[in-house]
Amino acid sequence: xxxxxxDAPVPVRQRLSAAWGALMLCYLYGDYFGLYTPDKxxxxxxxxxxxxxxxxxxxxxxxxxxxxxxxxxxxALLLPARLCRWLNVLLGMAYTAIMLLTLxxxxxxYLVLGGIEIVLSLSIAVIALRWPRARA
Numbered sequence: 001x002x003x004x005x006x007d008a009p010v011p012v013r014q015r016l017s018a019a020w021g022a023l024m025l026c027y028l029y030g031d032y033f034g035l036y037t038p039d040k041x042x043x044x045x046x047x048x049x050x051x052x053x054x055x056x057x058x059x060x061x062x063x064x065x066x067x068x069x070x071x072x073x074x075x076a077l078l079l080p081a082r083l084c085r086w087l088n089v090l091l092g093m094a095y096t097a098i099m100l101l102t103l104x105x106x107x108x109x110y111l112v113l114g115g116i117e118i119v120l121s122l123s124i125a126v127i128a129l130r131w132p133r134a135r136a
Contacts, residue, residue, distance in 0.1 A: 012127060012128075012130075012131055012132065013076050013077050013084070014077070015127050016072075016076035016084075016088055016124060016127055016128060017072075017073050017074075017076040017077050019120050019123055019124045019127065020069050020070075020072040020073045020076060020124065021073045022120055023069050023095070023117055023120040023121060023124070024069045024070055024073065026113050026116055026117045026120065027066065027069065027117070029113060030109075030110060030113040030114075030117075033109050033110075033113075034110070037107060049062070050062060065098070068091060068095075069091075069095065072087070072088070072091060075087065076088065081131070084128075085128045085129075085131045086128075088124050088125065088127070088128035089125045089128045089129055091124070092121045092122065092123075092124035092125030092126075092128065093121075093122075093125050095117070095121040095124075096118055096121040096122050096125070099114050099117050099118050099121065100118065102114065
């Protein structure tokens with residue numbers, strides 16, 4: 001009996017879907033931990049949001065921004081290969097840029113999660129760029 005385990009390759013679509021899921025969980029934990037920071041809840045009750053005063057437009061904008069990673073968990077599995085590849089490259093890079101813009105002046109917990117989110121979003125773009133080609 002061998003003690004070596006066979007390492008089965010994980011298909012690219014499953015790797016992308018898992019990375020989007022992990023990224024989404026980091027977003028959720030970051031927002032949750034943010035509720036414990038001083039004056040966060042007071043600001044929320046006073047109508048202050050992540051990008052200024054709450055408005056229907058700002059809430060819809062943030063909602064759409066946060067819905068994309070959740071939709072890409074499924075999209076990575078179901079979209080046509082060419083579209084899936086390019087959406088993952090573009091969105092992975094876009095979410096990396098968003099995180100880089102939100103890090104300056106952030107609290108230590110947010111820097112840790114932000115660093116993880118940057119690694120995850122960059123890995124999404126790299127995995128998609130390395131998408132295997134069909135043999136002719």
